Structures are given as structure tokens and as C-alpha cells.
Amino acid sequence: xxxxxxxxxxxxxxxxxxxxxxxxxxxxxxxxxxxxxxxxxxxxxxxxxxxxxxxxxxxxxxxxxxxxxxxxxxxxxxxxxxxxxxxxxxxxxxxxxxxxxxxxxxxxxxxxxxxxxxxxxxxxxxxxxxxxxxxxxxxxxxxxxxxxxxxxxxxxxxxxxxxxxxxxxxxxxxxxxxxxxxxxxxxxxxxxxxxxxxxxxxxxxxxxxxxxxxxxxxxxxxxxxxxxxxxxxxxxxxxxxxxxxxxxxxxxxxxxxxxxxxxxxxxxxxxxxxxxxxxxxxxxxxxxxxxxxxxxxxxxxxxxxxxxxxxxxxxxxxxxxxxxxxxxxxxxxxxxxxxxxxxxxxxxxxxxxxxxxxxxxxxxxxxxxxxxxxxxxxxxxxxxxxx
Amino acid sequence: xxxxxxxxxxxxxxxxxxxxxxxxxxxxxxxxxxxxxxxxxxxxxxxxxxxxxxxxxxxxxxxxxxxxxxxxxxxxxxxxxxxxxxxxxxxxxxxxxxxxxxxxxxxxxxxxxxxxxxxxxxxxxxxxxxxxxxxxxxxxxxxxxxxxxxxxxxxxxxxxxxxxxxxxxxxxxxxxxxxxxxxxxxxxxxx
Numbered sequence: 001x002x003x004x005x006x007x008x009x010x011x012x013x014x015x016x017x018x019x020x021x022x023x024x025x026x027x028x029x030x031x032x033x034x035x036x037x038x039x040x041x042x043x044x045x046x047x048x049x050x051x052x053x054x055x056x057x058x059x060x061x062x063x064x065x066x067x068x069x070x071x072x073x074x075x076x077x078x079x080x081x082x083x084x085x086x087x088x089x090x091x092x093x094x095x096x097x098x099x100x101x102x103x104x105x106x107x108x109x110x111x112x113x114x115x116x117x118x119x120x121x122x123x124x125x126x127x128x129x130x131x132x133x134x135x136x137x138x139x140x141x142x143x144x145x146x147x148x149x150x151x152x153x154x155x156x157x158x159x160x161x162x163x164x165x166x167x168x169x170x171x172x173x174x175x176x177x178x179x180x181x182x183x184x185x186x187x188x189x190x191x192x193x194x195x196x197x198x199x200x201x202x203x204x205x206x207x208x209x210x211x212x213x214x215x216x217x218x219x220x221x222x223x224x225x226x227x228x229x230x231x232x233x234x235x236x237x238x239x240x241x242x243x244x245x246x247x248x249x250x251x252x253x254x255x256x257x258x259x260x261x262x263x264x265x266x267x268x269x270x271x272x273x274x275x276x277x278x279x280x281x282x283x284x285x286x287x288x289x290x291x292x293x294x295x296x297x298x299x300x301x302x303x304x305x306x307x308x309x310x311x312x313x314x315x316x317x318x319x320x321x322x323x324x325x326x327x328x329x330x331x332x333x334x335x336x337x338x339x340x341x342x343x344x345x346x347x348x349x350x351x352x353x354x355x356x357x358x359x360x361x362x363x364x365x366x367x368x369x370x371x372x373x374x375x376x377x378x379x380x381x382x383x384x385x386x387x
Numbered sequence: 388x389x390x391x392x393x394x395x396x397x398x399x400x401x402x403x404x405x406x407x408x409x410x411x412x413x414x415x416x417x418x419x420x421x422x423x424x425x426x427x428x429x430x431x432x433x434x435x436x437x438x439x440x441x442x443x444x445x446x447x448x449x450x451x452x453x454x455x456x457x458x459x460x461x462x463x464x465x466x467x468x469x470x471x472x473x474x475x476x477x478x479x480x481x482x483x484x485x486x487x488x489x490x491x492x493x494x495x496x497x498x499x500x501x502x503x504x505x506x507x508x509x510x511x512x513x514x515x516x517x518x519x520x521x522x523x524x525x526x527x528x529x530x531x532x533x534x535x536x537x538x539x540x541x542x543x544x545x546x547x548x549x550x551x552x553x554x555x556x557x558x559x560x561x562x563x564x565x566x567x568x569x570x571x572x573x574x575x576x577x578x
Contacts (some may be wrong), residue, residue: 066508077425078522080418169532256536387489 001312003207007200011036017189018160036152040145050255052100057088058109058351065089065347068116071124072109074134076295078222085109085135095236098254099131100140107135111347115343118235120334126219126229130255130364133218139211146204146357153200156233161193186225208272213308216279220286224353230283234350239277248303289321357385407545419555422527426558427469429519430480436516437462437487440509444490447500454490461486473558478522487513513564524558531555 011032019028067085076084081104088110095115101107109131119127134140144196162185220226257273278301279367285297295309302308337344344358349366357365361381375386394413441455448455461483491510499507529532535554538547 066511066515070511070518074515074518074522077519078526079430080422080526222522 003210004146005334007146007203007207010150010196010200010203011153011156014156014160014192017185017192018156020185020189032156034151035155036148039148039152052088052108055088055090055110056091058348060087060089060214060347064351065343067121067122067343068111068128069123071128072132074125075128075222078129079132079136079218081107081132081136083107085132089113089344089348094258095239096254096256096258097127097131099134101135102138102141102144104135106141109135112342114239115236116344117337119232122223122225122228123232123235125223126225127232127255128217129222130215130229133215133222134211137211137214137218139215142211143208144209150197150200150204152199157197161190164190164193168227190258202357205272209274210308212273212296213282213294214278214310216283217291217309220283220289220294221291223243224289226283226286226289230280231278233280233283237280240351246345286321355387359383359385364387404542405546408543409550411551412534412543412547412550415530415537416552416555419527419530419534422523422530423558425523426520426527429516429523430465430476431469433483433513433516433520434462434466436509440490440513441577443501443506443509444494447497447503448458448493451490451493454486454493458483458486458490473489477558484517528557531557 012029015029015032016026017028019026019031027124058316060069065087065267068089072087073084083105085099085101085107086109088108090110090112092112093114094112095118097111097115098110098111099107109128111127115127116124146296216229219229223229233256248340254273256276257271281301282297285300286293287296291309295315298308346364346366350356353369354366355369357376359365359378359381360383361378363380365378365385367376369387371387373387377384392441437458441459444451445455450562461479465476465479465483468475468476493511537543538552538554
């Protein structure tokens, strides 16, 4: 929250400084607030549907992929959301997932087919728990507002600095008396114009990283099983696929930085997500499942660092961990990697309009919708099937 | 003159604080009630899944009639226990869980059944329902914790005392039946 306030103050400072340089500090402030207000309006009416359409996400129902839908519903119950988010699958081999929705009542969760194939049920629960907590903690709203503040600062700084450079020669108004004072204000304004966007961006990234830690801790609290998310993150970190349709503006909402370079250490200050290895280490060092346990595990590797969890989250009592999925007692056989791949593949074929015909020899025929023929022959055993 | 304004200001601030604290308590208490109702929703969902399970399994497991009957009986008992108090309900649900666990342990002996798609779908639904039951209990206990904290911690405990908000109880699983490990018998089915 301090960081968000810092960003807001930076915005007001920029507005005021700009105003001062042109004559009236208050007018500059008002203009800054007006610009910010209009940008808010524009962002508010831009639906999540645009983002989902850009990612080519396919909406699924409870019958399309029961396991995924059930896991989302379990996390909805564990987190206390009022309404289950819409569930989408993105046809992409990259391993990623994101959440969207400014209002918890109108939210969506999307996961790539690559990730869905790779994870077992515990890991899937961890990832979905992380995404659902972004919705529950209103991170989407927070990051949107922060990006608007950031955008306003950048706009003001850009136009302000251009205007100042071009009008720098003439002293606009001498109501302030000596030209000396005017010059100093001028210089300060220019410096602020240059530095403010940089600082604002750094603050924005810092806020994003903090919310990522909070989402990891929330996921551990909901599932009572941080090892699930840790092992999922391990799989994600080992992958080198780049997500094709990632968007700069919504990078904070993905579970792993979609613009992460696969080699070399990530530049920590300008990244929206903390390094994956560190997230895994903290999750595995947790002794319990509460936010306080996450805080303690975080402080183990950050001796000098400040707090990472918001103060309000640390008041709850102790929360114990559970062992790996108790479903093992129910004897539920977990689908293997191959079965999961087939499951997701078949679902995507179906959603693209193909018909799935099971041949007796074990082959599954995928028939396009507009084939024009009345029957097809199985390529393996030659048996004819009517469409 | 100033003193009057100051006192009026303090009174206004206190009123505002009182309103916020009261509303917070109401919200948390309603969340507790809602969470309790959610547990019942999930329990009922499990009841509804069982007849389907028994039908799917019956054809394959001709020699496990006792186990199947135990499951059906436990389900009826659990359905009748709804509304007869938390203790009785928890006990009946615990016995249903045990009966289900025994049934699914026996399924290991029937590879045909394990490969059957409708059985696998059902098993996923059952697994998920068990998870949802435990998550809804978990959320209930978390809600009770938040609510109890709010009724006890400093400034809101004054408001709670004044307006009669009492603490809630946690949902503890005291039924021994739920905690015992399933006993699997390795007798050969009689041909």
C-alpha cells in the first residue's frame, strides 16, 4: 500500500511541478487528476473479453474437462469467492495461466493446454489456487489502477517535457518575481519529468512482485499444500516455451513472467514476477500453511528485507499443512501424462468443431465438420464409420 | 465554544467507528453462516452421486454385494441425519466416507472396472466432492477464526459486547469413524 501511495504522490508531484513551470501549480495538479480520471473511464469499459479473445482462449464447461473445472470449483470454495470464475483453455504449448476480472463476481481463469497436460492434480490445484487468489485479493483491479497512474505519469512527463523544452526561452509570467526562482523551478520540473517515469515504473514492478508473493502465500493457505505449487513452478521454470499471445499490460496476471528470457539471470528490478527459484525455495521452506509461515520462510533468505505480506494477513492463527492429496485413500488413479495430453487434445479438437468417432480398434477419428462425405474409413483397421 | 466543537467531533468519529465495526461483525458472522450452509451443499452432492456409483459398479463386482449394500445403507443414514444436529450428522457422514473408502479399495481387484470410462468419470467426481467437502469445512473454520478474532480483538470487542455478537464454534471432526483407516480384506471372492 505504501508503494501505491508513493506512486500516487509521484503523480501529484509531476502534475504540480508541471503546473508550476507553466505558471500555476494548482492548475497543473487539476489537469493531472483530470487526465487520470479519463484514463480510468477508458480502462473500466474495456472488457476482459478483449484479453481473452486476444489469447484465443476457449471457454469450457463442467462437462468439457471435469478435472479442471472441479479444481477451479474447489479453489472457489476454499477461497470463499461468491461465484465460480469462468474457465478457459488456451491452445498453446507454453506453460502458463492467468486470471482476469476487476470484480470477483465477473472473473475468469485461463490455463494453457501445455500446462494442463503437464501437471498432476496437486500441482494443478496449486496453480489454480494462485490464480484464484489474484481474483480474491483484487490484484487485477490494483494492477490496472497502478498501470493507469503509471500511464498518466508517463503522458504528463512526455508532453510536459516537450512543452518545457520548446517554451523554455521565454519567461511566461513574471508574477513569481525574479527570473532565478523561475529557472530553479524549471530545472526541478525537467529533472522530475525525466526521473518520474523511471521511478514510477520501478514502483509498479515492485508492487507487482509483492502481489505475486501474496498470491503464492494465498495459494498455500487455500490448498494447505505449498509443495503442490512449488513442484508446478519447477515444471514451469524448466520449460523454454514462450507464450505467443502474451500482452505487456497484463503480464502481472500470468503465473510466470511470459517475457522471461530462458537463459541468464532475470533482471530483478524490472521484472513483474519474482525469480521462480526463489518462489520455489520459499514455498518449500514453509513450516505451516498460514501467511505468517510464508513471511517466516521469506525472511529466511532475505535477512535484511522488509515485510512481504500485508499486515492484515498476519493476524490469523496457526494453520497446519496436509499431506499429498487425500484422494489416494479413495484409490482414484491419476491420469498419466499421456492420458492428460490426449484428454486436452481431444477437447480442443471438439471445441474447434471436429467430431470425435471412436473406432473399435482403439483409434479416435477426428472428423472435420464440413467434410462433405457421409462416411469415413479408419486408417488403421479399415472399418467404415457413418458420420 | 471550541470545546463543544471538539466534543461533537469526537462523538461523530466514535459513531462512525461504531458503524464500521458493527458492519464488519455482521459481515463476518454472515460469512460464517454461509460457509456452514456450503458444507451441507457439498454433502448433499455426495449423496446424489452414490446411486450412480453403485449402479456402475454393480455389474462388475458381483461378489461384493456386502460392500455395496454397506455404502447404500450408509448413504440413507446420512440423508436421514440431515437436520438432526451437528454431532449426529458428522457421525453419519464419517461412516459414509469409510464405506466409500472400503468400496474403492476393493475396486483395485477389478481391472475391467478400472478401465471403464464412466467409472473413471465418477471417481473423479467423487474425489472432487470429497475435496470440496473438506475445503468447505476448511473455509468454515477460517471464517469462524476471523469472526472470533474480530469479536475478541481490541477495539471491536467493545462493539461486539454491546450488541451481542458471540463467538462461534469450530467444526471439529470428532467422529472416530471418519479417522479410522479402512480395513481391506484380502479374502478371495467365492466362485
